[in-house]
Amino acid sequence: MLTNVRSFVRAAVAVVALMTLAVVTGVAGAGSAYAHTELLTSTPAANAKVEAPTEVTLGFSEDIKTEFATVQVTDGEGLSVADGDARVSGPDLTQALRTPVHAGTYLVAYKVTSADGHPVSGSFSFTVVEAASSATSTSSTSSAASSAASSATSTTPSATATTPDPRPMSASSTSASNTESVSGEGGSGASLVPIGAAILAVILVVGAAVVAGRRRGRGGAGPLR
Template identity: 50%
Template sequence: MESRGKTRLIRISVWVAVLSLLLAVVSSLATALAASAHTELRSMAPASGSTATTAPTQVVLTFSEPVSTRFAAVTVTDGTGATVTDGRPTVSGATVTQPLRALRDGSYAVTYRVVSEDGHPVSGRASFSVHLERTSATAPATPAPSPSGTSAAATATPGAPSGTPSPIASAPRGVTPQPAVPWALAGVIAAAVIGGIVALGRGRPRRR
């Protein structure tokens, strides 16, 4: 009788340990899935950390999911902290567009805060720089006297621009990898069931 009681106690302890492990794994996976499901910024134009050679007229933020049209806020400031935004942002699905005033050379900071459709707030900071290209022109050439004493006027063609403005390209929308939750969960459950069967087999008393 005493041996049977010990065996039963061992079985109960094994199953309690297995169930505790399963609950911990499921809780961790649920937390990871909830965190990955939140809305996040996918791209910004001008791109964060980039240098624009033409003054952008707006900042475009693209998120992974549609955001609320009521709570979107975007602030763009220059190096002195002065705001350079022009009016309120407009929201179209997952895209938020903030008009800008005329920008000069310098660094600009972008602060945004939006609310996803499920009510989760998303905020962050980014920055970009502006370095406008200047167009240089050559001075008119001085006409040289001809041997006959007459001179012809020489016309100088202004020089071409030193460079071609590079377009501001937004970062490509990445693909969020999907976690292999079904396979991981199936593997944990299978390991737990096998462990329980082995423990029960070892704890069963042998017949003489």
């Protein structure tokens, strides 16, 4: 009787041990089956705001196969901004971008295959913003141009009104002015000649009349003597 009990206990212990081993093995197998690669990091990060990125880099939890790794980067209109093929280095996947990358929202879609042959895919987005220095420089340039235009507009009329003619008077212009002055004076003297001639003619006529009268008076007085 005691021997039968001992045999039963040993058999039970052996069964429990086998069942425990089977459960542990199953759990380990299930864990390794579901432990596929996953995306751990990305540059730019998901939903990040960045300035002028030149590439997108994805970091996975384990090495990925080069021949099955793809990544697409598209703008808001669905146009690709990728430059060339993606590069795989162990767990890292890098895609260069065509520069410059304009401001806007971009979508990153990837698909890779882990070392155990299981495909993994996903997507995220990031936003490109303009550099603060560039925006400030553009605003300053516009303001300076506007100020310069306003200054030029306000000063041009006065400069035109007050600036004397820097060109020297030529010799021909001076001679012409002198000639006009001399001609004017000569014209005034010439206009007095007819008046003097008329006065001289009147004097001669009056003198001739006086002489003729005297002669007549002398002629009439002779016979009375």
